[in-house]
Amino acid sequence: MVAGALAAAGMIPLASGGGVPARAAPSSQHTHIDCEYSRLCPDLASPSDAYGDYVGHDEPSLLFYSNTAGSGNQMRYNVTLPNDPPPSHPLSRTYNFELHGALWFGMALCDTQSYPEQVSTCTPDSDSNIVDPAVSPNHPGTAFLELQFYPPGWIPWPTWAVALGASTCDPVRWCAAMNVFSLQEDPVAGTLNNDDCLAKVGIETFEFAFVTKNGVAAAPANPLDSTLTTYTPDRIRDLFMSSGDNLNVGLHDTANGVQAQIDDLSTGQSGSMTASPSNGFKQFLYDPSGTSCVGIPYAFHPMYATSSEATRVIWAAHSYNVGFSDEIGHFQYCNGVAVPA
Template sequence: MELQFYPPGFAPFADNTSCDDAHWCSALNIDSLECSGSGYAPSPCNPNCTEPVNFAFIQTNGVPTGPPSPQLSNLATLTPNRHTLLMNPGDVIVVSMFDAWIPGGRALEARETDLSTGQSGYMIASAANGFMNTNPKNCSGTPFNFQQEYSSARAQNFLPWGFGPYMINSEFEIGHFEPCTSVHGAATFTMGSFTDTYYKNCSGPYETTAEKPALEPDDSPCYPFGDTHGGTVAPNLVTGCDVSFNATGDLDYDGTPYYRDWPDSVTPDRYPSTFLQLQPTTDYGQRCPQIQFETDNSATQLATGCNPATGANCVLPPPGPGNFYPYWTQATVGGLCVWEFGNMANGNTFGGDAQYGSVGPETIGAFAGPVRPNPNC
């Protein structure tokens, strides 16, 4: 399960990144793997539904915008409505995830309260809301109440089919944006009644060489500044590419996530200010006693010779022109001990990229540092 947050400025969500130009939004995602085995290379998999996703925006009324299940999802599923919780940049958000009582049993609930606006929203991953489990043999769906896999967050309790030994975690999924001066190679995206023109290739200072098909077939989807996507949204605020249609991400590492284009201050300057996250706790206010720094960037280095079993040729920063990879910092800000992410030097950086450790047989393909006591500032 991933509770994902999406930044403003690059709508519509159906074939882009944002809910609108001004607000953050979020969604409850439940990804499954329809394969046998475990670890970073499970097989065999059903090619017709390898990783189906249940998806629903966090809503002020708790009602999905459309069918969440991978079997029935449609344009409405990926289109925010007047009940979608929208948050302003800089708002203070309290996030809770727990096993909720529902008619007939229990199901996972994600709830967000915006202390800055007073609004709140939630989503329950229940059969009543349209969530479904997928049959790995024929891809059919069965209404399902999703619940937590484990009763505790021990280091041994990790996702069995994930890339790395993680379960409860805070993560920035990077490598999905490249700014451009122009885009070219028009193509068409269609979902239900929605048809949109996108572009496959980016031209600009970050694209200094031709794409390598083994890494990135193209940069799609790309959109120009001012694009209204057929009048469905306000004009996009930037020209750029999400690099998610025909490639799994920015596998040649030439986009801004792999440059020092990250927050370096708690106040906005050339870059946005950093996000600030308090220590996660249980319902009873208890912190996790241990933490571990990890990144699955090694999963994106397979085409450049990274061996996830041994760690050979797996490097951080990854092999790109920007020679940078963001890292976690713990610092005291406004009298509070918080976690930051990016290029922050105002606290304990845990060695920068060294915090992520190395790739080896025991890390299930990922860079993983040692399990360590959960620190305070």
């Protein structure tokens, strides 16, 4: 779409094995996205506690508040994907992949093995999970869902396998993925999960699955079992969309976990993804004194019934439940470095 002279610095580093950024790997080799480096992860409320320095970006957001039951766990959006200018004269024009690393719709989820690690239960779809951390640390463990839409660009996923460049699925089409983030930290005891887990899946864990036409993930979504196939888009299996398409986007709970549904009203195609064990979603046993990382098959369900200032993801910088965000601050134009292609 854009000439090779453009290089996007919003790459998504992936780690192979112990967390070293990978350059090439067979499709079956363990590979995961490391939130210490990736700009597609939610910012932490206290990043210095986890990483020792600030890792972040801008996430201007539109929040939704309602005290109506169900407003915090089921929603539907009418979306028109942004258009791009023509590909001619690219150096004098700005394209979507330069403006946003992703556009996403978010929701707070239960994860009983995530921050703050004080209680072992979380009742899905319930405002009984509302706990003010200024009053008590006993908040149920929380994860955060981002249904991310990736704009077209000139370098496909996975970025490092082709060039140090953009985070897109296709030169001319959009794709989407379900992302679920958790945090392996106990702020009361001042501990993190064991070293094996931190090395294999990171402090802030990142579960990833493309939205597919049949709702089945191509490979495990969780970062302990994920492979190169997890992050490689498939033009036949996955849902691809075009700029200007009109979409009906829904998020709702099911018995198997929260489900994202995308209906492309312009093409008649549809896709979905469910945060379920059958799609390889897992939580990670919080065992700071352990010697191995244990993944537990897990269905991620919405945490709250409503959406307000009190329905929070208490470990995240943005802290809210239902919202829309435009990920910016990912792109940097480079004109003095040769980019491999």
